[in-house]
Amino acid sequence: MPEPESFDDFVRACSYRLYRVGCLLTGGDLARAEDLVAETLARLYLAWPRIRDGDGFGYARRTMVNLHTDWWRRLPRRHETLTGEVPDVPDGTDHGNQLARRDSIVRALRGLTRRERAVVALRYFLDLTEQETANELGVSLGTVKSANARALAKLRVSPDLAEPARSASPLPAAASALHREF
Amino acid sequence: MKDIDDLRHALDAETADLTVHIPASLIRRRARRVRTRQGATLAAAGAVAVAVGAIPAFLLIGATPGSSVPEYAPGAFGCPTPTRFPPDPGGEVRSLGPLVETGATLDAPNVNTRYDVLIGLEGTRDQPGFIVAFRDQETAAVQVWDTLGFGRESNGDIAGKRAGDPAYQFLSSQLALGPNKVLDIGLYTRAAHRITVTSEGHATDAHIAKNAATGWTFFWVQRSARPLPTDRFATPEHYRGPEQVTVTAYDGAGRPQHTATGGPLVGGSVQNPRDGSPSESGAPSATAVPTCLIASTPK
Numbered sequence: 051m052p053e054p055e056s057f058d059d060f061v062r063a064c065s066y067r068l069y070r071v072g073c074l075l076t077g078g079d080l081a082r083a084e085d086l087v088a089e090t091l092a093r094l095y096l097a098w099p100r101i102r103d104g105d106g107f108g109y110a111r112r113t114m115v116n117l118h119t120d121w122w123r124r125l126p127r128r129h130e131t132l133t134g135e136v137p138d139v140p141d142g143t144d145h146g147n148q149l150a151r152r153d154s155i156v157r158a159l160r161g162l163t164r165r166e167r168a169v170v171a172l173r174y175f176l177d178l179t180e181q182e183t184a185n186e187l188g189v190s191l192g193t194v195k196s197a198n199a200r201a202l203a204k205l206r207v208s209p210d211l212a213e214p215a216r217s218a219s220p221l222p223a224a225a226s227a228l229h230r231e232f
Numbered sequence: 233m234k235d236i237d238d239l240r241h242a243l244d245a246e247t248a249d250l251t252v253h254i255p256a257s258l259i260r261r262r263a264r265r266v267r268t269r270q271g272a273t274l275a276a277a278g279a280v281a282v283a284v285g286a287i288p289a290f291l292l293i294g295a296t297p298g299s300s301v302p303e304y305a306p307g308a309f310g311c312p313t314p315t316r317f318p319p320d321p322g323g324e325v326r327s328l329g330p331l332v333e334t335g336a337t338l339d340a341p342n343v344n345t346r347y348d349v350l351i352g353l354e355g356t357r358d359q360p361g362f363i364v365a366f367r368d369q370e371t372a373a374v375q376v377w378d379t380l381g382f383g384r385e386s387n388g389d390i391a392g393k394r395a396g397d398p399a400y401q402f403l404s405s406q407l408a409l410g411p412n413k414v415l416d417i418g419l420y421t422r423a424a425h426r427i428t429v430t431s432e433g434h435a436t437d438a439h440i441a442k443n444a445a446t447g448w449t450f451f452w453v454q455r456s457a458r459p460l461p462t463d464r465f466a467t468p469e470h471y472r473g474p475e476q477v478t479v480t481a482y483d484g485a486g487r488p489q490h491t492a493t494g495g496p497l498v499g500g501s502v503q504n505p506r507d508g509s510p511s512e513s514g515a516p517s518a519t520a521v522p523t524c525l526i527a528s529t530p531k
Contacts, residue, residue, distance in 0.1 A: 058256055065254055070247040080250070088254050092262035099501040100380065155242040174236065175243040185395050205239065 057098050060106050061091055068110055074171040075118045075164075078156030090114040111176065112186055115168055119187070158208040166201035169194055267377070267503075328353035328445040331365055331374070334452040335439075336415040338366060338407065340506035347505060349407065350374065351417050357446055358384050362403055362419060364502050378405070378503040388447055389421045390497065400497050401490040402479045404429070404451075407502040408459035416477060417502070420449040422489060424481035427451040432458065432474045449481075460499055470494045 065087060072083030072090075090113045094106065101109050159167050165187065172183045173194075184194045205211055331352035338347045347366035355361040364378040380403065383391035389399035404418035416429045416438065423442065427449070428435040438453035457475065464471035477499045480491040492498045 061254070061256065061259065065252055066250070069250055069252040073247050073250060074243060084252060084254065087252065088258055088262055089266075091254060091259045092266050095259055095263040096267060096503065099503070100496075155239075155246045170239075171243070174240050175247075177240075181395070202239075211242075 057095060060094075064107050064110060065091070067107070068114060071111065071114060071171055071175065072118075073156070074159060074175055075115070075167055077160035077162075077167060086114055086118055089117055093117075115172070115186055116188075118168065119164060154210045158205055158210040161204055161208055161210075162201050163197075165189075166197050166204070169197045170201050170205075173198060328355065328357070328360055329443050331363075332441055332450055332452070334415060334417060334454075336407070336409060336452070336454050337369075338409065338504060338506055340504070343505055345370070345505065349415060349417075351450060351452060353419075353443055353446060353448075354379070355381060360384065360446060362405075364405070364407075364417065364504070366505055375505065377505060380405075380500070384446070393496075400492070400495075401481070402492040402498055404477055404479045404492075404498040405500040405502045406460055406477060407504060409454065412456055412458060413454065414457050414459050415452065415454050415502075416479075417452040418450075418479065418498075419443075420451060420479070420481045420490070421447075422449065422481065423447070424449050424451075424489060425484040426482040426486075428480050428482070429453050429455065430478040430480070431460075431476060435478075435480075451479075460501070462501075464499070470496075471499065 068087045068090060069083055072086040073080060076082045076086065090110050093113045094101070094110050097109065098106075159170065162170065168187060169183055172178045172186055173180070178186065180194050180198070181191055184191045187194065189197075329352065331350035334349045334351060336349040338349055340347060346369045348369060350365040350367060352363050352365065353360045354363050359381065361379045361381040363376050363380075365374050365376045367374045382403075385391050385399045387399070389401055390403060392398055392400070401421045402418060404416060407415045407417070409415055420427060424440060427438045427440055429438050429451070430436070434455075434457065436453050436455040436457075438451035441450045442448075443450060460471065460475045460477070461473065464473075471494060476494045478491060478493040479498055481489045483489050
């Protein structure tokens with residue numbers, strides 16, 4: 051397959067954003083998110099000559115969502131290799147701190163179903179409309195609406211996303227009203 | 233978390249510090265594995281169909297509206313018998329008729345092999361995939377290298393990518409066989425008496441064959457023309473140079489039914505074993521004389 055030079059450019063430009071979506075779809079499983087991105091880009095590579103309308107990211111996004119939805123059937127089983135050597139070396143990054151900062155929303159997302167996570171990622175991270183999200187997931191608009199409502203209801207009561215206690219809050223009723231907005 | 237804006241902010245902020253580096257070599261390796269899996273799945277599906285004797289003669293050659301048409305029989309017309317899959321039970325994809333001989337030959341010096349080029353459909357009637365397969369002339373092994381899946385509208389046309397997108401009547405891809413030699417292959421979503429493929433101002437009649445499983449019409453033609461440039465996908469705009477391909481279908485009275493020039497589904501390239509790995513020669517070699525005669529002779 052003659053490979054357009056722009057494929058590498060696309061990979062450089064979009065891997066990061068795809069990885070972020072993958073992180074949300076997998077509920078913070080970074081290894082699986084990376085695997086998902088790699089598989090998505092492999093599919094994209096095969097289809098690249100036909101993607102001529104400039105919406106390569108849209109194609110990749112749809113591929114990634116579909117792969118994630120049907121993860122275990124579509125992806126090959128990964129074989130683990132036991133080794134006595136640990137390949138990781140410390141690079142000075144405070145991963146603990148990073149994890150702590152990332153943990154709240156990601157942990158809350160783990161409480162959602164795959165479809166609900168996908169709806170949240172598409173609607174609120176990628177800013178797709180409900181109709182676009184329905185098209186992307188191959189479901190009806192009503193399904194998106196109900197999944198969205200369920201997801202927000204779960205997030206609303208998730209202890210991982212609870213606001214810090216405000217013992218001196220003078221307006222508990224107002225705060226409650228804000229919560230109802232989503 | 234107070235509201236939707238808070239949620240948006242959290243989703244953004246909590247993934248902002250991620251870093252990822254996926255080497256291009258890894259992507260290519262995975263792509264090769266994906267392609268192998270796709271080919272294996274199709275082969276397994278074919279095996280099932282052969283095993284249960286479930287492949288009727290779907291394909292009719294030389295179909296014209298309102299006329300009786302000869303039945304396509306693999307091995308007829310002096311053509312080698314196409315596509316025999318290994319007897320391996322299992323598989324997920326249904327065949328939509330046997331593969332069709334295009335009569336074109338692809339030389340792949342990088343793997344020191346010469347291939348016959350075949351086209352066909354797999355999948356289901358409503359979600360078919362147009363496939364291009366290559367048969368090793370020495371071993372008769374058939375490999376599917378290119379699959380393009382799409383949806384089918386209720387009127388038979390190819391569905392657009394998204395809801396509300398226009399439907400398409402043509403799918404047409406091009407395989408460069410030499411510096412001035414191309415094979416154009418594809419399908420038309422209706423019955424047609426005649427289909428022409430045009431570039432650089434020259435129209436050429438294509439061979440046609442009707443696929444009874446879908447009602448669509450395959451077409452294929454080898455012609456002398458400059459291939460579409462390989463870098464035509466590098467820009468967001470569709471290529472509009474002189475090599476741009478126009479496909480036109482005519483009815484029995486010679487009236488044009490539909491025509492399409494360029495666009496998302498006309499003028500795509502064909503993944504193939506020659507370009508699948510580095511070639512020493514770099515440029516495509518000239519095609520050899522086709523190994524079989526085709527039943528439907530262009531006018």
